[in-house]
């Protein structure tokens with residue numbers, strides 16, 4: 001083993017001088033970096049970079065001059081123990097410290113005066129302790145700080161003017177703070193200051209600052225402004241011959257409908273879409289199936305017409321069918337009902353949607369418009385939607401989603417929606433964000449579908465019950481979807497991923513429960529492990545990430561639209577949750593350690 005002997009000795013001194021209830025497998029004979037619980041080393045194995053020991057039952061003060069010798073330490077988590085005494089000031093040596101989790105202990109006394117010694121601090125959670133004294137203004141020197149949680153302590157005095165441009169998550173609730181919220185922090189929702197002197201709630205929330213999204217994060221942003229060029233190409237491809245057959249295609253759908261009793265899945269046999277049948281009935285050759293660039297090679301209309309098809313389900317905007325092409329590839333055909341606009345407007349919207357090319361947005365392959373029929377064609381995602389992965393029937397094909405996968409779903413979907421929100425001069429709205437519209441791309445990141453339809457659909461249709469759980473309060477009132485309402489719906493998806501519960505579910509007594517309200521009621525007092533999906537509690541060392549994600553979700557589902565973060569900010573926050581692992585210097589090995597279920601969680 002190449003680990004610096006000093007680091008090993010520091011850990012041994014720490015453990016032997018710190019009384020604890022649970023025994024750890026820190027056997028001197030075993031390699032520290034490979035075997036010791038809670039320890040992660042740098043890639044070359046020379047230094048300890050992470051110590052995560054939640055819920056080990058440590059009690060008493062942290063022994064001096066032990067952890068402070070781990071000079072390369074980046075992550076320290078001693079949360080959920082029974083540690084008392086004052087803040088371990090000797091950690092001031094740890095110049096690389098980036099993540100500090102000491103929540104749920106019995107620390108007391110003042111916070112360190114000078115936080116500037118930890119230049120890299122990104123996440124600080126000291127909540128649920130007995131810290132007193134005032135909040136040191138030196139937090140201001142932490143340029144990287146993105147999350148600061150000091151809730152549930154006995155901090156007093158005024159809230160200092162903290163200029164922290166990267167701060168995304170703040171919680172100062174349930175202390176003894178007085179005075180007014182300084183201007184610099186008035187962008188945060190009032191819940192941040194609950195449980196202090198009432199005077200702190202006396203401000204008007206200003207808008208969140210715009211966090212600029214680096215261009216490389218949205219690979220398709222260069223496509224903006226080139227829409228009409230591509231649209232032209234698509235239209236050229238759809239020559240009139242195709243148009244003729246296209247009309248036949250809609251007849252196929254009519255056939256399909258005949259076999260389907262209003263909304264109940266039915267199956268079409270192979271050949272039911274035969275082109276001969278369809279074309280012979282075709283009367284309107286001016287309407288055409290419009291393919292988008294790059295899609296015409298994958299399948300053509302003839303293939304579509306020859307396909308077998310089955311009903312996938314009935315959604316807000318109409319029926320969805322799966323068509324199986326001759327070469328066994330599959331597409332989804334959506335048949336829109338209640339389109340509220342004329343042909344020109346419809347086509348314009350399709351152009352906007354069809355030209356979004358992004359790895360986290362499901363591509364629209366083609367569309368069709370006639371007076372009586374409006375169709376949209378997408379690739380088929382055989383794994384099913386995130387809704388079916390989370391809530392589908394357990395059994396043969398369904399394995400519970402691990403946390404790593406859920407994080408990737410959240411990150412991907414957030415990137416997809418952020419991309420959508422930057423299209424069309426920042427005016428495009430997804431309008432139907434829900435887990436049945438999120439699929440997994442080949443890299444297993446979330447990928448959003450069914451976007452941009454709300455402006456062209458009749459708003460009169462009452463919401464389907466299962467959609468209601470995603471609907472922002474203002475949309476229920478006005479029936480008009482906006483970007484902040486997408487953020488709300490996305491927050492509900494995050495809650496779904498965290499809790500494993502459907503957005504609207506019923507209890508045994510048939511009581512209808514809205515997920516947002518339920519989560520609010522469970523976490524009203526303090527963050528509690530009870531909200532989280534039991535499936536997730538099997539994975540060690542993810543509690544900080546769960547709690548952070550919960551905080552992000554809660555910021556998305558606040559009632560007032562202006563108080564919600566923008567989607568680009570939500571995306572950054574979620575990417576930061578994951579940075580916990582990445583800045584870990586995490587090799588795939590260290591990461592999989594986080595994903596491997598263990599029989600019992602080391603303590604929450």
Ligand SMILES: Nc1ncnc2c1ncn2[C@@H]1O[C@H](COP(=O)(O)OP(=O)(O)OP(=O)(O)O)[C@@H](O)[C@H]1O
Nearest residue numbers: 312313314315316317320332378379380381385436
């Ligand atoms: N591209 C696709 N690949 C695989 N399954 C899909 C695809 N698109 C939709 N589905 C599935 O087909 C079913 C019906 O989809 P549809 O989008 O019409 O309704 P929905 O998602 O339930 O509601 P909404 O219309 O509000 O989005 C859903 O179960 C959905 O997950």
